[in-house]
Amino acid sequence: MADLTTTYREYLTSIKDDLMTGVSHMIPFVTIGGIFLALGYASASVFGDVTNVFEATGTLGWFFAQVGNIGLTIMVPILGAYISYAIADRPGLAPGFVLSYLIQQGNVLQEAGTIIGIQGGAAGAGYLGALVAGLITGYVALWFKRRDVPGFIEPMMPVLIIPVVTTLVLLPVMLFVVGVPVSIANAALTAWLTGMQGSQAVLVGAILGGMMAFDMGGPVNKVAYVFSVGLIGEQIYGPMAAVMIAGMTPPLGMAIANLVAPEKYPAEMYENAKNAIPLGLSFITEGAIPYGASDPGRVIPGIVAGSAVAGAAAMGLNVTMPAPHGGIFVIPLSNKPLLFLGCLALGAVVTAVIEYAITPAYDERVGNA
Numbered sequence: 019m020a021d022l023t024t025t026y027r028e029y030l031t032s033i034k035d036d037l038m039t040g041v042s043h044m045i046p047f048v049t050i051g052g053i054f055l056a057l058g059y060a061s062a063s064v065f066g067d068v069t070n071v072f073e074a075t076g077t078l079g080w081f082f083a084q085v086g087n088i089g090l091t092i093m094v095p096i097l098g099a100y101i102s103y104a105i106a107d108r109p110g111l112a113p114g115f116v117l118s119y120l121i122q123q124g125n126v127l128q129e130a131g132t133i134i135g136i137q138g139g140a141a142g143a144g145y146l147g148a149l150v151a152g153l154i155t156g157y158v159a160l161w162f163k164r165r166d167v168p169g170f171i172e173p174m175m176p177v178l179i180i181p182v183v184t185t186l187v188l189l190p191v192m193l194f195v196v197g198v199p200v201s202i203a204n205a206a207l208t209a210w211l212t213g214m215q216g217s218q219a220v221l222v223g224a225i226l227g228g229m230m231a232f233d234m235g236g237p238v239n240k241v242a243y244v245f246s247v248g249l250i251g252e253q254i255y256g257p258m259a260a261v262m263i264a265g266m267t268p269p270l271g272m273a274i275a276n277l278v279a280p281e282k283y284p285a286e287m288y289e290n291a292k293n294a295i296p297l298g299l300s301f302i303t304e305g306a307i308p309y310g311a312s313d314p315g316r317v318i319p320g321i322v323a324g325s326a327v328a329g330a331a332a333m334g335l336n337v338t339m340p341a342p343h344g345g346i347f348v349i350p351l352s353n354k355p356l357l358f359l360g361c362l363a364l365g366a367v368v369t370a371v372i373e374y375a376i377t378p379a380y381d382e383r384v385g386n387a
Contacts (some may be wrong), residue, residue, distance in 0.1 A: 040101035051089025058083030101152025106159035147246030198244025227264030227329020255338035269298030269305030271369025301345030
């Protein structure tokens with residue numbers, strides 16, 4: 019039983035690593051797409067009607083918007099391609115890209131839906147579809163890669179046979195089993211997120227914020243982050259703002275608590291507080307890990323509460339962020355930079371106040387240990 023449990027954990031770790039390989043390769047495309055699209059709209063708002071940026075051909079904003087649109091279009095198949103690559107290496111790259119790109123084509127999925135009698139698919143399968151496509155393609159390509167073949171065929175396997183056969187075998191699976199159902203779910207999710215108002219938005223922001231702080235850069239943090247990054251491709255920028263603000267909050271909140279009340283922390287933590295400030299401002303949540311590792315029972319509740327408040331406030335106030343990373347350096351890209359900073363300050367102060375209230379003096383803790 020122990021061996022089975024260990025194997026299961028290793029398998030889950032492997033899947034997480036494969037997904038993060040895809041995400042790490044996708045992030046630069048999201049960054050280019052989000053920032054250039056924001057620059058396009060910013061340019062159009064200065065020099066003309068922002069709603070016509072894609073119609074104002076030849077203008078600076080139009081060129082920026084084209085670059086941004088390409089980045090956000092290509093990011094999804096890049097995600098699927100590199101998940102597949104992480105599993106099967108080079109033979110999985112091309113089929114992962116092609117099949118992930120295919121299920122983003124709404125007209126193709128609509129035709130597939132007509133064949134199986136399901137209406138929908140116009141929105142494409144989105145990043146959720148690419149996640150599934152990348153995993154399936156990678157494991158199928160890996161299966162073919164491990165087959166014993168005659169020596170004269172072996173050189174053709176990684177560049178010809180495996181990519182073509184994998185794509186051929188999985189084509190109906192991607193169209194009818196993955197593409198159409200996931201595209202319908204993706205459209206429903208996008209519509210719900212787009213129409214969120216009031217308490218719904220606040221609740222989603224609080225959940226995403228709490229997840230960002232809970233393990234300070236671990237798997238739960240990454241789930242919230244990847245979810246929000248994927249929505250940038252749908253031009254839904256609110257969750258990204260909530261996640262970025264919430265991810266910046268824990269190091270800043272703990273730094274404030276430590277600097278205000280140094281007697282509550284070991285002496286060596288005072289220097290860590292100074293380091294946590296630039297880490298927090300740079301959206302590196304891991305800056306809070308030294309505090310969480312030394313006293314998780316007190317630190318985790320405080321940082322989760324602060325990040326949940328920050329994320330809820332950001333979503334409730336409709337603060338947006340089109341860039342997937344950058345922290346304080348990309349604040350000008352937000353639709354409401356001052357509110358972005360205000361939500362960040364609110365979350366950090368909430369964390370600091372809670373930590374101050376529940377953390378006794380360090381000497382007392384050591385004496386009672």
